[in-house]
Amino acid sequence: MLVPINRTGSKPPLFFIHGANGIMPVGGLFSRILGSDYPFYVINAKGFDGSPPHRTFEEMVQAYYEYIVQTAPSGPVVVAAMCWGTLIGIDVARKLLSDGRELGPLILFDPPRNPFGGHASMQDASWGGGQAAISDDTSDPEVARQLYNYARGVMMTHASVPYNEMPFDARDPKQLDTATRTGIACTTALSRYANPTPFFGAVELIINVNVAQFFFGRQMPWQKLLPNPHPTHVYPYGHMEWFRAHRFNTGRLLKFILEGALAREATDVQQYEKSFA
Amino acid sequence: MAESDLTGASRQFMLLPEFVAPRTAVEQTIAEIWQRRLGLDQVGMNDRFDDLGGTSLTAAIIFAEIEKTFAIRIPMATLIDAPTVGLLAPKVQRLTQLKESSHARSD
Numbered sequence: 001m002l003v004p005i006n007r008t009g010s011k012p013p014l015f016f017i018h019g020a021n022g023i024m025p026v027g028g029l030f031s032r033i034l035g036s037d038y039p040f041y042v043i044n045a046k047g048f049d050g051s052p053p054h055r056t057f058e059e060m061v062q063a064y065y066e067y068i069v070q071t072a073p074s075g076p077v078v079v080a081a082m083c084w085g086t087l088i089g090i091d092v093a094r095k096l097l098s099d100g101r102e103l104g105p106l107i108l109f110d111p112p113r114n115p116f117g118g119h120a121s122m123q124d125a126s127w128g129g130g131q132a133a134i135s136d137d138t139s140d141p142e143v144a145r146q147l148y149n150y151a152r153g154v155m156m157t158h159a160s161v162p163y164n165e166m167p168f169d170a171r172d173p174k175q176l177d178t179a180t181r182t183g184i185a186c187t188t189a190l191s192r193y194a195n196p197t198p199f200f201g202a203v204e205l206i207i208n209v210n211v212a213q214f215f216f217g218r219q220m221p222w223q224k225l226l227p228n229p230h231p232t233h234v235y236p237y238g239h240m241e242w243f244r245a246h247r248f249n250t251g252r253l254l255k256f257i258l259e260g261a262l263a264r265e266a267t268d269v270q271q272y273e274k275s276f277a
Numbered sequence: 278m279a280e281s282d283l284t285g286a287s288r289q290f291m292l293l294p295e296f297v298a299p300r301t302a303v304e305q306t307i308a309e310i311w312q313r314r315l316g317l318d319q320v321g322m323n324d325r326f327d328d329l330g331g332t333s334l335t336a337a338i339i340f341a342e343i344e345k346t347f348a349i350r351i352p353m354a355t356l357i358d359a360p361t362v363g364l365l366a367p368k369v370q371r372l373t374q375l376k377e378s379s380h381a382r383s384d
Binding site: 145 | 344345
């Protein structure tokens with residue numbers, strides 16, 4: 001679900017992909033911090049409006065790629081993504097680069113510590129029944145109940161934060177139910193994704209202090225997934241805080257990253273300096 | 278790099294804390310469920326679920342199995358406050374005891 005926040009501006013348009021539960025809740029705030037010259041789009045999971053959600057990781061990648069090329073058919077674009085959605089962001093960026101599109105940079109907000117976790121589960125042969133159960137949420141009612149209650153709680157928690165921009169009205173039980181089912185579909189598709197492969201494009205990582213140790217060793221999963229050198233920003237608070245209490249700081253960091261990227265790409269230094277005059 | 282090299286994000290590369298073996302029967306049972314569902318060789322008392330590659334989906338599957346094994350109700354959101362076997366086991370133990378005492382009163 002493409003949510004245009006700001007359609008105008010001379011800078012490359014930014015597309016910000018949701019996290020595990022299908023929502024990117026602070027797009028409006030980030031857009032305001034970036035300013036009116038940055039076109040800004042949020043990509044939430046499909047399904048909050050009652051349409052059938054995407055059922056697989058690959059469906060999401062293809063759909064989000066199409067959102068981007070239809071919205072910005074040519075020229076450079078910026079892709080950002082959060083939490084488990086960073087894996088989608090990587091594959092969307094990969095498709096754009098394979099088209100010859102200029103991309104810069106791919107900005108990953110607080111990815112999961114271990115992007116191969118889902119694969120470890122998929123390797124467990126005894127899990128075959130569980131996999132079938134999750135696909136339609138009916139074969140194993142106890143797993144479905146756990147997922148539903150958890151996703152509903154997450155949706156209500158997000159919706160209770162007054163500044164969050166939610167794609168549904170949590171006061172309406174029907175909309176809350178639809179949102180919960182969309183969240184389940186999203187988190188299930190992401191959890192079942194089994195094939196992260198190395199990405200060699202330009203990346204900037206933003207990670208929280210609690211997981212920093214998992215990103216810097218040579219054997220760490222993310223170093224294998226992003227083999228090229230990439231700037232990594234470590235913020236001194238926990239995962240939820242980057243889009244809650246410290247959301248303004250995160251927005252400013254996003255602006256810092258984008259301005260730095262533009263500066264590095266500027267061929268005319270004077271022109272660059274003029275743009276910030 | 279071959280794709281297969283990426284899929285073995287095994288415990289030894291994850292900077293997990295020193296392995297502390299589960300001791301009680303509840304700890305051992307929970308650790309065994311985590312091990313099997315996460316596809317790992319071992320799970321220690323202080324290993325965090327997220328560090329082991331756990332996802333919402335595996336959490337749901339694990340908690341459904343814990344509920345079935347111990348005949349209790351415990352939501353997967355418990356992982357937020359109890360992200361290790363060492364922290365989760367006492368909660369499971371407590372729920373089991375509550376259930377048993379409740380049964381004893383009703384008998």
